[in-house]
Amino acid sequence: AKALRTVPVVLDIAERVRRTNPDAWIIDFTNPVGIVTRALLQAGHRTVGLCNVAIGFQRKFAGMLGVAPVDVHLDHVGLNHLSWETGVRLGGPEGENVLPKLLAEHGDTIADDLRLPRTLVDRLGVVPSYYLRYFYAHDEVVRELRTKPSRAAEVAAMERELLKMYGDPALDEKPELLAKRGGAYYSEAAVDLAAALLGGGGSPYQVVNTYNKGTLPFLPDDAVIEVQAA
Incomplete structure (x- = not known):
């Protein structure tokens, strides 16, 4: 339903x-990113889709490893909001895969952050997107949703409070409440990707939504997947 509402507006x-x-690049943040990006690509636009799941994991893993985020490269595979980190490499896409080390030393923290059982994460041997909790823990999520306000109601309440804060001319820092709204690191990811696309710096490897083109042989070439690209 959101795609049906959004795609015509984005195409316009x-x-x-x-x-x-x-010759302009269009970086799509608009959900559902995979569908919107595919619509843009099919209409012939120079575009890539961007989600903040990968950059969030990159920074989380960098903190656990004690390295700079730029030194962490993800083997990120899947579709938008349906993805897994199958490898975590240091120094580049051909670097050492330290995901087994991360799972061994920080598995409890990773599982807790995902709100999934440690045994499941160990069995998978990869780190799923936090959106996959809706799949792996479906029944538990449904029970939770039935006992609290909808996400839409929560966001509407946050927006009302944030707008009050923004009306204060003395406000000179990002409100902590904004972190609960979602979309962490989007600004950093966007600037880094734009710089890379325009040849002005930025990481040479970016996790983006783009045409498959044989990357995942079990999906059509024109499927839009979410992977690391150069």
Whole structure:
């Protein structure tokens, strides 16, 4: 339903961009990212989709390993919001895979953050996106959702409070409440990706939503997948 509402609007914006600058890149943040990105690609736009799941894991793993986030490269595979980290490499895409070490030394923390059983994470041998809790722990999630306000109601309440804060001219820092809204690190991810696309720096490897083109042989070439790309 959200795609049906969103795709026509995004395509209209993209056409305006194309008329102004046919060579412009469009970075799509709009959910559902996979579907919206595919619509843009099929319409011939230069576009990639961006989600903050990978950059969140990159920073989490960097903290656990005591290294800079730029030194952590993810073997990230799947679809948007349906993805797994199958490897965590140091120094580049060909670097040492330290995911087994992370799971051995920090497995409890990783599982707790995902709100999944440690035994499940160990059995998988990979780190699933936190969205996959809706699949792996479906019944538990349904029980939780039936006992609290909907996410829409929670977000609406946050937005009302945030707008009050933004109305204060003395506010000169990001409100802590904003962290509960979601979308952490999007600004950093966007700037880094834009710099890389324009040749002005940024990490040479980015996790993006783009055409499969044979990367995952069990999916069509024109499927939009979420993987690390150069």
